[in-house]
Amino acid sequence: xxxxxxxxxxxxxxxxxxxxxxxxxxxxxxxxxxxxxxxxxxxxxxxxxxxxxxxxxxxxxxxxxxxxxxxxxxxxxxxxxxxxxxxxxxxxxxxxxxxxxxxxxxxxxxxxxxxxxxxxxxxxxxxxxxxxxxxxxxxxxxxxxxxxxxxxxxxxxxxxxxxxxxxxxxxxxxxxxxxxxxxxxxxxxxxxxxxxxxxxxxxxxxxxxxxxxxxxxxxxxxxxxxxxxxxxxxxxxxxxxxxxxxxxxxxxxxxxxxxxxxxxxxxxxxxxxxxxxxx
Amino acid sequence: xxxxxxxxxxxxxxxxxxxxxxxxxxxxxxxxxxxxxxxxxxxxxxxxxxxxxxxxxxxxxxxxxxxxxxxxxxxxxxxxxxxxxxxxxxxxxxxxxxxxxxxxxxxxxxxxxxxxxxxxxxxxxxxxxxxxxxxxxxxxxxxxxxxxxxxxxxxxxxxxxxxxxxxxxxxxxxxxxxxxxxxxxxxxxxxxxxxxxxxxxxxxxxxxxxxxxxxxxxxxxxxxxxxxxxxxxxxxxxxxxxxxxxxxxxxxxxxxxxxxxxxxxxxxxxxxxxxxxxxxxxxxxxxxxxxxxxxxxxxxxxxxxxxxxxxxxxxxxxxxxxxxxxxxxxxxxxxxxxxxxxxxxxxxxxxxxxxxxxxxxxxxxxxxxxxxxxxxxxxxxxxxxxxxxxxxxxxxxxxxxxxxxxxxxxxx
Numbered sequence: 001x002x003x004x005x006x007x008x009x010x011x012x013x014x015x016x017x018x019x020x021x022x023x024x025x026x027x028x029x030x031x032x033x034x035x036x037x038x039x040x041x042x043x044x045x046x047x048x049x050x051x052x053x054x055x056x057x058x059x060x061x062x063x064x065x066x067x068x069x070x071x072x073x074x075x076x077x078x079x080x081x082x083x084x085x086x087x088x089x090x091x092x093x094x095x096x097x098x099x100x101x102x103x104x105x106x107x108x109x110x111x112x113x114x115x116x117x118x119x120x121x122x123x124x125x126x127x128x129x130x131x132x133x134x135x136x137x138x139x140x141x142x143x144x145x146x147x148x149x150x151x152x153x154x155x156x157x158x159x160x161x162x163x164x165x166x167x168x169x170x171x172x173x174x175x176x177x178x179x180x181x182x183x184x185x186x187x188x189x190x191x192x193x194x195x196x197x198x199x200x201x202x203x204x205x206x207x208x209x210x211x212x213x214x215x216x217x218x219x220x221x222x223x224x225x226x227x228x229x230x231x232x233x234x235x236x237x238x239x240x241x242x243x244x245x246x247x248x249x250x251x252x253x254x255x256x257x258x259x260x261x262x263x264x265x266x267x268x269x270x271x272x273x274x275x276x277x278x279x
Numbered sequence: 280x281x282x283x284x285x286x287x288x289x290x291x292x293x294x295x296x297x298x299x300x301x302x303x304x305x306x307x308x309x310x311x312x313x314x315x316x317x318x319x320x321x322x323x324x325x326x327x328x329x330x331x332x333x334x335x336x337x338x339x340x341x342x343x344x345x346x347x348x349x350x351x352x353x354x355x356x357x358x359x360x361x362x363x364x365x366x367x368x369x370x371x372x373x374x375x376x377x378x379x380x381x382x383x384x385x386x387x388x389x390x391x392x393x394x395x396x397x398x399x400x401x402x403x404x405x406x407x408x409x410x411x412x413x414x415x416x417x418x419x420x421x422x423x424x425x426x427x428x429x430x431x432x433x434x435x436x437x438x439x440x441x442x443x444x445x446x447x448x449x450x451x452x453x454x455x456x457x458x459x460x461x462x463x464x465x466x467x468x469x470x471x472x473x474x475x476x477x478x479x480x481x482x483x484x485x486x487x488x489x490x491x492x493x494x495x496x497x498x499x500x501x502x503x504x505x506x507x508x509x510x511x512x513x514x515x516x517x518x519x520x521x522x523x524x525x526x527x528x529x530x531x532x533x534x535x536x537x538x539x540x541x542x543x544x545x546x547x548x549x550x551x552x553x554x555x556x557x558x559x560x561x562x563x564x565x566x567x568x569x570x571x572x573x574x575x576x577x578x579x580x581x582x583x584x585x586x587x588x589x590x591x592x593x594x595x596x597x598x599x600x601x602x603x604x605x606x607x608x609x610x611x612x613x614x615x616x617x618x619x620x621x622x623x624x625x626x627x628x629x630x631x632x633x634x635x636x637x638x639x640x641x642x643x644x645x646x647x648x649x650x651x652x653x654x655x656x657x658x659x660x661x662x663x664x665x666x667x668x669x670x671x672x673x674x675x676x677x678x679x680x681x682x683x684x685x686x687x688x689x690x691x
Contacts, residue, residue, distance in 0.1 A: 096634040101627035102641040125323045129380045144379065164308030165317040165418075169379060204376050210283050211377075214290035215338060216328040219538045219551055225331025229324065240326055248329050255538055255550070263544035266357040274346065274356060 002032045002049040009036055009153045012073050019085050021051035023059060029089050034081035061091055064098055068113055074153040075112040083109060120154040124161050126234050127173060130202035143170035147198035147237060155180055159187055174198050205239040212240040218251035280363055288363040292343035292354050293389060297502055297532040301335040301384035301419040304441035304497035314415030315378060323384055336387040336421060337377050341365055341402055345391030349459035350546045351507045353539040354391050360541050370406045378418055385419030400428035407439035426470045437477055437494035444500045445470050450515045454508035471526040474499045498529040506552040507536040511582035516562055520573035533559040558584040565590055568622055569615045587677050592618040595655060596673055603667060605657045607632050619651030651676055
């Protein structure tokens with residue numbers, strides 16, 4: 001049995017080096033155990049596999065495969081490293097394997113990559129910054145802080161989006177895995193945080209809730225369509241979500257009242273004015 | 280009036296516009312700039328309301344004062360709803376404040392017609408100008424264009440906006456004449472034509488090789504109200520096909536006529552035809568991504584789409600002689616016509632069958648509805664047999680489409 005130890009949950013380079021080396025030595029997927037360093041280790045958990053520069057025929061893999069691996073490796077499941085290696089192992093004998101979308105291994109990896117992409121997309125959508133002003137000596141530091149709980153290891157992958165968009169702001173995104181900070185010029189990371197480390201209030205949220213309440217059309221209630229795109233697991237970090245149940249409960253009543261209301265006579269002076277002008 | 284109250288009135292006034300897309304424009308970031316904002320090309324929905332609609336942009340009216348009297352519209356002059364007007368600065372600040380907190384992708388600004396089209400358009404364009412030039416805002420901007428505004432104002436709108444739209448409002452010019460007497464169907468189409476020319480020009484290099492002026496890189500879209508007049512689905516889809524073809528619209532939005540506060544007595548209210556709206560979107564997709572022609576989609580005698588089954592299934596049921604289709608041999612165009620197979624599934628089948636034959640078990644692993652697909656296809660280990668010709672095939676394919684889930688949350 002070979003034990004490979006990776007530096008962290010998102011250690012793609014480590015996985016790639018180890019996988020290359022394992023493959024060159026002909027070590028089958030069933031013979032390999034993958035671990036991440038920061039995890040508590042068991043008695044027999046001493047790594048015995050050290051990747052080496054190997055001579056011999058290099059396997060060329062489709063570019064698609066590397067792209068797929070870079071994404072799928074962010075999936076929160078310890079089995080992913082082994083599964084990706086198994087796919088690589090099979091690719092030697094079945095070079096067209098990736099084209100067979102319904103092969104169970106291919107399907108599993110593609111589904112993992114898809115879940116990661118979706119989580120990354122939802123992070124870009126559902127992170128909510130709260131504005132904070134912190135007194136530091138005689139200076140006030142103004143910035144934005146968000147608390148978010150991604151399902152997969154997507155924080156670093158989201159960095160180009162947040163730095164490209166909120167370039168001239170100072171912000172931090174706190175998550176249980178890792179925290180990301182931007183000071184307007186440099187990106188840095190720190191260890192994971194707790195929800196209580198993030199601010200709870202923001203003056204701007206009241207207007208946002210007013211907007212959310214007003215843009216909702218009570219005559220077109222489609223709760224399952226909403227939940228398909230915005231599952232409940234995200235609600236506790238969305239300031240607008242506290243309105244949802246109230247809006248749903250009153251929707252039918254509001255619709256029925258609109259339908260039942262008798263038409264009113266125009267009261268505004270301009271109506272008469274326009275009518276007169278038209279002759 | 281306090282800002283919150285204005286926001287409530289002017290968001291309420293804007294919500295009958297279905298579009299909230301923030302996609303299809305160039306990619307930008309704020310790196311090297313003085314402000315904030317970026318566009319990714321694909322658009323992001325930052326929230327969803329319980330009506331199932333995406334909230335991507337701050338969608339508001341600059342003002343809901345309006346001199347027009349379109350019967351279907353909440354903002355018509357003869358309605359007694361409360362009125363409000365934002366200042367340019369208020370809209371700019373709201374947009375930036377929401378954007379900084381990552382609530383939105385940008386702004387979708389429209390307006391009631393005050394004084395005249397040019398005056399109104401100028402105010403709308405001014406908001407976009409301040410966002411872009413004063414604040415270096417690089418997020419998404421969608422401006423509603425006022426038909427018959429001057430070409431100079433249109434050019435400026437296109438310079439700042441990612442997307443422009445003009446609402447066609449109703450599927451026929453006759454309906455528009457009845458329900459929106461001040462609006463001119465010809466003028467709307469003329470404006471769309473001008474937008475198309477400007478958008479096309481901005482993509483070509485000029486004769487001197489100079490880069491042409493920026494003009495709405497996200498293209499133009501429109502909206503049609505469904506169910507306010509008696510127009511049938513066949514005419515609606517023909518109108519859409521014409522709009523896509525003649526003006527190269529990115530999207531035609533269908534908006535089921537919905538109850539509004541203080542409705543006109545000329546247009547009695549009823550529950551919005553949501554299923555019909557859904558079928559129209561499905562039909563629209565068939566035209567744009569599945570190679571269907573507008574004229575072949577509506578199969579019913581009455582010119583209406585079948586509400587019981589989706590339009591592709593309805594078409595297949597009427598053309599059973601073209602089925603079953605051999606998934607391992609049929610051309611792509613025919614695979615796209617198999618009920619239950621989406622564009623992605625078709626692509627996967629096409630790629631995989633180059634390597635090996637597609638079998639029954641393979642299909643179960645793709646995310647397709649087997650119940651829907653099986654009667655219409657042949658696989659090495661599957662024949663539809665008589666199920667394709669069965670009289671009750673439609674009943675068996677029919678999904679329960681009545682929106683039952685609502686009652687779960689209903690007030691006692």
